Amino acid sequence: MINQPDDNDFLIKIAHTFGTPVYVYWEELINRQIKQLQMAFKGLPCEFHYAMKANENPEILKIILKNGLGVDAVSVNEIKRALSVGFTNEKIIYTPSCPSVDELIFAFDRHVHTHIGATEYFDFILKHYPDNPIGLRINPGNHIGGNPKIATAHNDSKFGIPVNQLNLIKQYMSKGLKVDSLHLHTGSDVNSWQDLVRSVDVIFDFARHFDHLKYIDLGSGFKVTYRHDEEEIDLKAYASYIREKIKTINYPVRIKFEPGKYLVSDAGVLLVKVNVVKQGFNKKFVGVDSGFHHLIRPMYYDAYHEIVNLSNTQYATEKYDIVGVLCEEDTFARDRLLSPVNKDDILMIKNAGAYGFSMSSEYNLRDKPKQVLITKDGIKEI
Ligand SMILES: Cc1ncc(COP(=O)(O)O)c(C=O)c1O
Structure with missing residues (x-):
């Protein structure tokens, strides 16, 4: 099997090659x-x-x-x-x-x-x-x-x-x-x-x-x-x-x-980039270049998706709310423990192959994410 979802360097390379946000399927x-x-x-x-x-x-x-x-x-x-x-x-x-x-x-x-x-x-x-x-x-x-x-x-x-x-x-x-x-x-x-x-x-x-x-x-x-x-x-x-x-x-x-x-579901992940890490009154927010227009499950179904900071492999020690770019409540996860996050880090949202892209929209006139398929013959945008 080539480059599974736990191969951080490979996924960061995909994010940089194809741009974020990007769905990756195996x-x-x-x-x-x-x-x-x-x-x-x-x-x-x-x-x-x-x-x-x-x-x-x-x-x-x-x-x-x-x-x-x-x-x-x-x-x-x-x-x-x-x-x-x-x-x-x-x-x-x-x-x-x-x-x-x-x-x-x-x-x-x-x-x-x-x-x-x-x-x-x-x-x-x-x-x-x-x-x-x-x-x-x-x-x-x-x-x-x-x-x-x-x-x-x-x-x-x-x-x-x-x-x-x-x-x-x-x-x-x-x-x-x-x-x-x-x-x-x-x-x-x-x-x-x-x-x-x-x-x-x-x-x-x-x-x-x-x-x-x-x-x-x-x-x-x-x-x-x-x-x-x-x-x-x-x-x-x-x-x-x-x-x-x-x-x-x-x-x-x-x-x-x-x-x-x-x-x-498990065959796909969504890669997003951190635009900003900002301090609120009580919480620290990680603002990523995506939102519920790309993956609506957390907002619509209160669905839990595991999130990993691919750019920092230290232990998860910091609690963040991971939020998107939309003009309204747009939260992927609340009080989630992650390894310390910095601007431009790449985060992976797991288990996103189902009801991800297919439920996406262009709300706020935002573009839909790209999609990439990994096969035994290579990687292609689909
Ligand atoms: C009629 C019908 N069949 C199959 C499915 C697929 O369900 P799941 O994705 O949970 O396997 C759905 C999901 O909404 C459905 O409505």
């Missing part, structure tokens, strides 16, 4: 995550569809494609991006949230399998696409999944068809609606496989009301450890549980998963 680390996932679920009849919203850079998608995975798209532009990179329509699933009818038409006309998350679309589908089998995204009504902003399967969530609308679904099916698969996604901050299986139980119970489903899509929920003291979900235990559940369906049904951050 192809080998994405490959490693894919293999780990495939190992954990070995023996289960399943497929993985990378949730491309996590990082939709075409070069990242090509790595996913090379490994034989499919993608989960959530917008027409994501479908177009996936097709342009080389995914065939069978390798794409589409899980939109409150789409317009025109967006559904785009997917249906290209035979991209679509998960419908509201019974209110059924009249349109029956009238215009009666022969088009659909997947149903259901909402199991489970209050699990950590941070409420990324818990998507509870009673007050906009996502999915509430399971108590089963009778309505049956009525439409008796009128000809074709349902060939079920889908759910519990959330992105689930702490244990025991929490995830509460949704698995609901969807398998629900599945008994349908004949010959092609697949059951269990979404994601594959936790990434952002802090040293966090534990990953025991994927092997989760896989064994699902293996037993499949036996309750008396015909062969496949499982799909939609991992996003598990595949790319």
Whole structure:
């Protein structure tokens, strides 16, 4: 493996060569995550569809494609991006949230399998696409999944068809609606496989009301450890549980998963440069040349990202708030212990490969960061 995220000199060189802020991704680390996932679920009849919203850079998608995975798209532009990179329509699933009818038409006309998350679309589908089998995204009504902003399967969530609308679904099916698969996604901050299986139980119970489903899509929920003291979900235990559940369906049904951050989060870092170290009333601030327009997770989800001062390898002895350049509250970390920081030092924000660049903006008319991919053949801007 070349130049992992702990190779300070190499990363400082990248920062100076490409300029900051810059996202750096490692192809080998994405490959490693894919293999780990495939190992954990070995023996289960399943497929993985990378949730491309996590990082939709075409070069990242090509790595996913090379490994034989499919993608989960959530917008027409994501479908177009996936097709342009080389995914065939069978390798794409589409899980939109409150789409317009025109967006559904785009997917249906290209035979991209679509998960419908509201019974209110059924009249349109029956009238215009009666022969088009659909997947149903259901909402199991489970209050699990950590941070409420990324818990998507509870009673007050906009996502999915509430399971108590089963009778309505049956009525439409008796009128000809074709349902060939079920889908759910519990959330992105689930702490244990025991929490995830509460949704698995609901969807398998629900599945008994349908004949010959092609697949059951269990979404994601594959936790990434952002802090040293966090534990990953025991994927092997989760896989064994699902293996037993499949036996309750008396015909062969496949499982799909939609991992996003598990595949790319740890494979990317954001390098930023220190513009100023300033003393406040009580706190010392490190002002860097970035902000929530480049990585919104700390402000939006209160997410923790480890931060390392690459330019100073002494012990961490100083407490700082690490803040950005935007015109409002814009904090990457509070009271964070770092080795002493000086102007022009390069800081590395770890675990930034997922929902980093893909959620970035040009707020305050600031440029987006650059992106660099490290492969075994070298380094390239992507
Ligand atoms: C429907 C769906 N599938 C998959 C994912 C990917 O989740 P994660 O990045 O936590 O793996 C998400 C994330 O929001 C989602 O909404």
